[in-house]
Structures are given as structure tokens and as C-alpha cells.
Amino acid sequence: MSNAIDGLVSGLNTTDLINSLMKVEAVPQGLLKAKVTTSQNLIAALQGLNSQISALGDLAAKAAKPAGLDLYSSSSSSPSVTTSVSAGAGAGQLDIVVGALARSQIGVSAAMTAWPGTPAVLTIVSGAVSTEISAASSSLDDIVTAVNASGAGVTATKVASGVDAGGVPQYRLQFSGNATGAASAFTVYQGTKAEVTAATAPNLLTAPGAAVIRAAQDASVTLWAGTPAAQIITSSTNTFSNLLPGVAISVSAVSTDPVTVKVARDDAQIGSIASGLVSSLNGVFALISTKSVVTNSTNAAGAAVLSPGIFTGDSTVREAKQKILTAASAPINGHSPSEYGISITKTGTMEFDAAKFAMALAKDPATVKAAVTEIATRVAAAAKAVSDKYDGQITAKITGQQSTVKDLGTRIEAWDRSLATRRATLQSTYTALETQLSAMKAQSSWLSSQVAGLSSSTSNG
Incomplete structure (x- = not known):
């Protein structure tokens, strides 16, 4: 309809005129749509942060378990005797002589x-x-x-x-x-x-x-061979799972000389857990820092423009970071974690000194393991408070933003209906204007013809 009334009598480009008026009318709706985009971007960023903090919490909870740092490795003096360690292992050593291998009939x-x-x-x-x-x-x-x-x-x-x-x-x-x-x-x-x-x-x-x-045969090993305490242990398979707690010993050849099996605390694995916890912490802090950076740019006129990051000034994110950072860096029984190679930097991140940690662990393993367990326990609790899927701080923020987006969507839909009505009203108004102008033009033409007729009659008379 709008194209049909363009310039019929008035010569106006009615369609462009209505579109221009509608752009002005739609400004408030455009602001609402911009708010939706901003909120959706914030929701996505918060969800990504929440997932990373949740993963940090899972890692910390695993390290915080009572036996989370009771890690041991085993070794054998012969390639024909292999070992594997499971839960419940402890430091120790055992000499065995393999007398027979298990066989089927x-x-x-x-x-x-x-x-x-x-x-x-x-x-x-x-x-x-x-x-x-x-x-x-x-x-x-x-x-x-x-x-x-x-x-x-x-x-x-x-x-x-x-x-x-x-x-x-x-x-x-x-x-x-x-x-x-x-x-x-x-x-x-x-x-x-x-x-x-x-x-x-x-x-x-x-x-x-x-x-x-x-013939079917059991595997057998002799413990303390050559001594009055010598004892033969048998197994229906070539694996002995009960010679040392938490250690499975598998044999693949008989031996004449004793084979030494050793089980020792695995400091490398313990250090790896501590290092991994610090790395996961820094991953969370790096994400927050990246999305909080204020960037400098210039607009078309050459003026300086400051663009805040998605987390810039967000109190929920700031409080979440501080809660996790405090959990990781607070003293333990009056001792700073830095004594064990876990320290906080000037930039608000964590640092792991592998050499210092290894030295402290070798000197006092019980204290260092207890310190790591305490840090992991606190970090796990802080991460849960922040990212819990039911009542975590960031989770609540996400829920609030989603509710805001839903409300804005309802208001935008209302504006769609209002703008449609307004456009129809404008089209009707301009259609009526053209109709009136057309009628007036027709009446003017009639009057002109009547006047012309009167003039012609007077001239002839």
C-alpha cells in the first residue's frame, strides 16, 4: 500500500518519509536490542568462567581426598618381574626368587x-x-x-x-x-x-x-630365600597381588638370584598434582584478566575511545576471583604457602617453584603434603561456592542475566506490535492525505472549467 500512494498528488516520497519516521520511533527498541546483545555476551562469558572454575574445583577436590597425595611408584631389579601400584601402597622393599610360572593344562x-x-x-x-x-x-x-x-x-x-x-x-x-x-x-x-x-x-x-x-601349575615365588624364614607363595596366575599392600607383582621367567622389588613415595607425581593445581588457578585468573582489560581506540573523528572488557567492573567476578585467590594463598598453621614453593605474585596470580617444592617435600613430606591438602580443600570449597550449579555466585548471576534477557525479549515483542500499528497509522494518514488532495484537485479543476465557461459566455454576449 505504501508504494501505491507515493506522490499520487502531493509528489511526496511517502515510503521514504514513513521509513524515516519509523526509524525515529524504533530508537527505544534498538536500545533494548543492544541491551539483549550485551547481556547475551555476558552470559556466554560467565558460563565459560563458571565451567573453568568448576573444573578447578574438581581438580582440587581430587587432591584434597585423604589419600589424594599418598602416591607411590614401584620398581624391579629384573625385567622379568614387573610391578604396578594401586591405592593402599606404602614404602617398602622385598626380595623374591621366582620358582615357577603358572601354566594351563x-x-x-x-x-x-x-x-x-x-x-x-x-x-x-x-x-x-x-x-x-x-x-x-x-x-x-x-x-x-x-x-x-x-x-x-x-x-x-x-x-x-x-x-x-x-x-x-x-x-x-x-x-x-x-x-x-x-x-x-x-x-x-x-x-x-x-x-x-x-x-x-x-x-x-x-x-x-x-x-x-x-600339567596345570601354579606360579610360585620364594620370599627371604636362603634364610630360616624362607617362605613359598603360590598364585594361580603369574601375578601376585598380596605380597606387598597395594602392589601387584607379575612374573614372566623363573630366576635363580633374588629379584628386588622396591616401593617408594612418588615425589614427582605429588609435585605434578601441586603444579597442576597452580596452573588451573592461573587459568581462571588469566580468563578473568583477559575479559577485564580496557582497550584504547579512536573513533571516526579521531577522538580516543575506551572500551571496557566484558568483566570490567563486575563485582561478582571480582569477588569470585578474590575468594579463590585467598583460598590458595592464605597461611597454613601460620606458614605461608611460599615456604613450599607455592606463592602469589605481584600481578595477582600464583607461581609454582618446582625445585623449592621438591626440596621441602624431601625434607618434611608430612608437612608439605598436609599443606597441599589444605590448599586444595580450601580451593575446592571456594570454587564450589562460586560455581555450584544450584546456588553458586556466578550461577546466580547467569540466572539473573537470563531472566533479564527474557524480560527484554518480551518488551521487544511489544515494541514490534506497537511499531507495526504506528506504521499502519502513518500509511493510513498519508493515504487519506493523498485522497483529500486528489479530491481538492478535482474540485479545483471543475471550478476552473466553470470559470472558463463563464468567461467564454460573457465574451460571446
Whole structure:
């Protein structure tokens, strides 16, 4: 409609005129939209800071656990003996002599062309467990399939073994235990469980031509070998998990000389935790600092312009930083953390002196570990107060800003409706103006024609 009324009578560019008037009318709405953009940028920045502080809190909480700094490493004097450390380990040393390795059992039957009996039934006995297995037929392939599907803890394999006197191919059945250790030894019988109990079932591994190729065996180590206190310890696997608290020892070869296993406090890991905590703290402080910088620039006229950062002057962010910084740098039992290599700098960040920390830890490990635990505990509490997803300070600020954005959005929508109404009113007004001008022009033309007619009549008379 607006384009249709441009300059019909008045010669005015009505569309441009209305658009210009609407720009003026929309100034308040533009200010609201600018506020929305500013609030959304602040929300995004606060969410990023909140996530980083939350990660700092998680790291600090882990270090603050009672055993968080009870870290140990282990070593062995032989490559055939390896170690791994878990919770509960403590400093210590142990000499062992590896006497045997754990093995699984392997046995083979005598050569045969088919299963020697009908129906094709066998029973595998391992310890106190008997497993009766029925095959689909006397075919050795079916026997193998049935054994492997039985869950008896034994794997069967058909192995070629020449031909019999009549030239018929023969095979042996190899039975391999799935688990190592003496307790995993087994016997294979031709027959049912009842026949095994009645001692009427043939033992396939002791029959003529059959053999136990490898007996099941436990691994064994001797402690304090060569002394009256010598003691043999066995394991069904090649790993011993109970020789030293929190230390698993795995063996891969027998030995004649003692192998020394050592467990010592891992100062490097403890230092790494302390260093990581300081780095995470500085990461939070760096983010706040970066987003609080005021930048200098010039406008089109060459005048100086100062642009504040998104966190500049934000009291919530400032208080959050101070709370975390105080938690990390406050004295511990009257001693400054700087005594342990953890100090605050002039710029308001933290610094970690690895050499100083290592020296203090070596001199008084209990005090230094307690200090790190205390710092971590305070930092974890401060981070939670700031970033808790329910009632953290920054979380509350984010929620407030989101509510503001929602309210501004409602007001902007109201302005959309108001501006639409205003545009329609202006269009209607200018349409009416053109209509009136058109009517006046038509009336003027009629009057002019009447006057011209009167003049012509007078002249003729």
C-alpha cells in the first residue's frame, strides 16, 4: 500500500518519509536490542568462567581426598618381574626368587578316526565340577564343537595324526585348559557323569597313545630365600597381588638370584598434582584478566575511545576471583604457602617453584603434603561456592542475566506490535492525505472549467 500512494498528488516520497519516521520511533527498541546483545555476551562469558572454575574445583577436590597425595611408584631389579601400584601402597622393599610360572593344562587323546562309542558323550572333570557333554554325532568335528560350547573351561582342537592300517585318516583331540593354575587341572572321560562316578568311564588322557603334554601349575615365588624364614607363595596366575599392600607383582621367567622389588613415595607425581593445581588457578585468573582489560581506540573523528572488557567492573567476578585467590594463598598453621614453593605474585596470580617444592617435600613430606591438602580443600570449597550449579555466585548471576534477557525479549515483542500499528497509522494518514488532495484537485479543476465557461459566455454576449 505504501508504494501505491507515493506522490499520487502531493509528489511526496511517502515510503521514504514513513521509513524515516519509523526509524525515529524504533530508537527505544534498538536500545533494548543492544541491551539483549550485551547481556547475551555476558552470559556466554560467565558460563565459560563458571565451567573453568568448576573444573578447578574438581581438580582440587581430587587432591584434597585423604589419600589424594599418598602416591607411590614401584620398581624391579629384573625385567622379568614387573610391578604396578594401586591405592593402599606404602614404602617398602622385598626380595623374591621366582620358582615357577603358572601354566594351563594341555592333553591329547590317542589317535582315532571317530569317537569310540555311542552315543557320543564325554565328561570333563575339573576339581569338584563335572561337565557332561553330548555331541550331535560321533564325528570328531561335532565332538570339538560340543566341547567348545559347553562352558567347561576347556578348548578342544582336532589335530591330524596320520592314517590307520586301512589308510583311513586319524586324528587326535587336543584339550587345552582356558585358565592357569593347579586348580584348573582337568580330566576327560569317555562316558556320562554316572559312569565317571561308577569308575566305568575310560580316561582319555591316560589311555595308550594319549598323554598330558603339560600339567596345570601354579606360579610360585620364594620370599627371604636362603634364610630360616624362607617362605613359598603360590598364585594361580603369574601375578601376585598380596605380597606387598597395594602392589601387584607379575612374573614372566623363573630366576635363580633374588629379584628386588622396591616401593617408594612418588615425589614427582605429588609435585605434578601441586603444579597442576597452580596452573588451573592461573587459568581462571588469566580468563578473568583477559575479559577485564580496557582497550584504547579512536573513533571516526579521531577522538580516543575506551572500551571496557566484558568483566570490567563486575563485582561478582571480582569477588569470585578474590575468594579463590585467598583460598590458595592464605597461611597454613601460620606458614605461608611460599615456604613450599607455592606463592602469589605481584600481578595477582600464583607461581609454582618446582625445585623449592621438591626440596621441602624431601625434607618434611608430612608437612608439605598436609599443606597441599589444605590448599586444595580450601580451593575446592571456594570454587564450589562460586560455581555450584544450584546456588553458586556466578550461577546466580547467569540466572539473573537470563531472566533479564527474557524480560527484554518480551518488551521487544511489544515494541514490534506497537511499531507495526504506528506504521499502519502513518500509511493510513498519508493515504487519506493523498485522497483529500486528489479530491481538492478535482474540485479545483471543475471550478476552473466553470470559470472558463463563464468567461467564454460573457465574451460571446
